[in-house]
Amino acid sequence: MPSGKRARQQRQAASPPPVRSKGxxxxxxxPSRRAVALGLAGVAVIAVxxxxxxxxxxxxxxxxxxxxxxxxxxxLASPGPLGPAGPEAPPIESGPVLAPAxxxxxxxxxxxxxxxxxxxxxxxxxxxxxxxxxxxSRSIPAGVGIADPQTEATSKGPFVINGSCFSWLxxxxxxxxxxxxxxxxxxxxxxxxxxxxQQPLSRTRVGPAxxxxxxxYNGQVWTGNPRDVxxxxxxxxxxxxxxPLVAPVHITNWGGL
Numbered sequence: 110m111p112s113g114k115r116a117r118q119q120r121q122a123a124s125p126p127p128v129r130s131k132g133x134x135x136x137x138x139x140p141s142r143r144a145v146a147l148g149l150a151g152v153a154v155i156a157v158x159x160x161x162x163x164x165x166x167x168x169x170x171x172x173x174x175x176x177x178x179x180x181x182x183x184x185l186a187s188p189g190p191l192g193p194a195g196p197e198a199p200p201i202e203s204g205p206v207l208a209p210a211x212x213x214x215x216x217x218x219x220x221x222x223x224x225x226x227x228x229x230x231x232x233x234x235x236x237x238x239x240x241x242x243x244x245x246s247r248s249i250p251a252g253v254g255i256a257d258p259q260t261e262a263t264s265k266g267p268f269v270i271n272g273s274c275f276s277w278l279x280x281x282x283x284x285x286x287x288x289x290x291x292x293x294x295x296x297x298x299x300x301x302x303x304x305x306x307q308q309p310l311s312r313t314r315v316g317p318a319x320x321x322x323x324x325x326y327n328g329q330v331w332t333g334n335p336r337d338v339x340x341x342x343x344x345x346x347x348x349x350x351x352x353p354l355v356a357p358v359h360i361t362n363w364g365g366l
Contacts, residue, residue, distance in 0.1 A: 172326055172341065175333035182323070182330060185356040186244050195284040196268040198364020199237060202285060204246030208316040211307040212256040215274040220301045222291075224256060224274035232294040234342040235366040237285045238302075239358045242318040243351040249287075254279030254305045278302045278340070286366065289340055299324075299346060300336030310336050320351035328357045 179185075192200040213224040240247045251269045252258035254276035258269040269281045277291040278301060289297055303310035312322050312335065324331035324338055325347040331338055338346055347357050 172331075172339050172344075175331055175337070176326060177330040177332050179325070179329055179357070182354055186353040188239075188241075188246075188355045188358045191358070191360065194265060194362070195282045196263045196265045197282050197284055197286055197366060198362050199284045199286055199360050199366075201266055201283055202239065202246050202248035204248050206250045206283070207240055207242075207247040207318065208250075208306070208308050210250040210252035210255075210258065210280070211305075212252070212254050212258075212272075212274070212276060212279070213305065214256050219276075219304050222277045222297075222301060222305060224254070224276045226274055228275045229277060229290045229292040232289065232291040234289045234340075235363070236287045236289065236340045236342070236344040236346060237360065238287055238299070239285055239345075239347045240315060240318075241347070241349045241355045242315070243320070244349075244353045244355055247318070248283045249280060249285050251280055251282045253302070255281075276305050278305055287340060297340040298336060299338040299340065300334075302340065303336070315348050315350050318350040323349040323354055325349070325357045328359065 189203075192203045195201040213219050215224055215226065217224050238249055240249065251260065251267055252272070255269055255272035255274070257273040259271040260267045261270045266282060266284075275290070277289065278297060279288050279290070280286065281288060287302055291297070300310055303316075306316075308316040310316075313319060315322055315335075322335055324335040326338055327345055335348060338344075340346075343363060345357070345359060347355070349355055
């Protein structure tokens with residue numbers, strides 16, 4: 110056999126025959142409807158997974174759908190200088206306490222949020238709440254969500270170090286910092302915090318203060334129900350009851366929280 114013919118036969122034997130469709134005439138096989146469907150389903154699963162990852166990263170709920178520009182409120186009063194740094198680093202609010210601290214008892218649950226014997230750290234983030242009533246600062250007390258709080262005096266103010274139980278949402282100092290410490294990652298709202306505080310929250314009431322309530326979220330106007338404001342990581346939330354409305358307070362030192 111001539112060497113050229115032998116080489117061609119060897120190349121043909123080494124190469125697999127082209128795959129043709131049942132109708133013939135094509136060198137490639139079109140994917141079946143089932144394969145296309147499976148591929149689209151896979152893309153959908155990936156997209157959902159990406160969406161969940163974005164929604165859950167750094168927080169517990171989405172806020173963008175309920176926000177409007179701050180400019181829609183018109184002129185705003187100055188909030189004044191920040192108070193002195195507290196025991197957690199964020200500033201202590203200068204105004205009187207809005208309402209006394211309160212908490213469920215050991216083993217009790219409000220809004221599906223338990224008060225347990227120890228703090229939880231599986232899901233651990235922090236948000237800050239500032240309140241103004243008729244333009245005057247009101248503070249959130251230490252010990253909200255902590256039953257029988259035991260307070261330690263520090264050079265920067267009182268700090269709750271222990272209690273008979275800790276709710277998944279609680280405060281350690283009068284600096285407005287809400288600790289979100291849960292055994293599961295889930296959405297928490299400002300309404301949950303006020304329920305644990307056992308204080309009302311609505312469009313016309315914040316604790317004992319009554320009047321039109323304006324909610325701010327990270328420097329923008331919250332247009333929904335104040336109870337639905339999400340407690341996301343480092344969210345800066347402000348509630349203004351009545352007038353004048355106060356420009357949003359903004360902190361930059363979270364002290365590692």
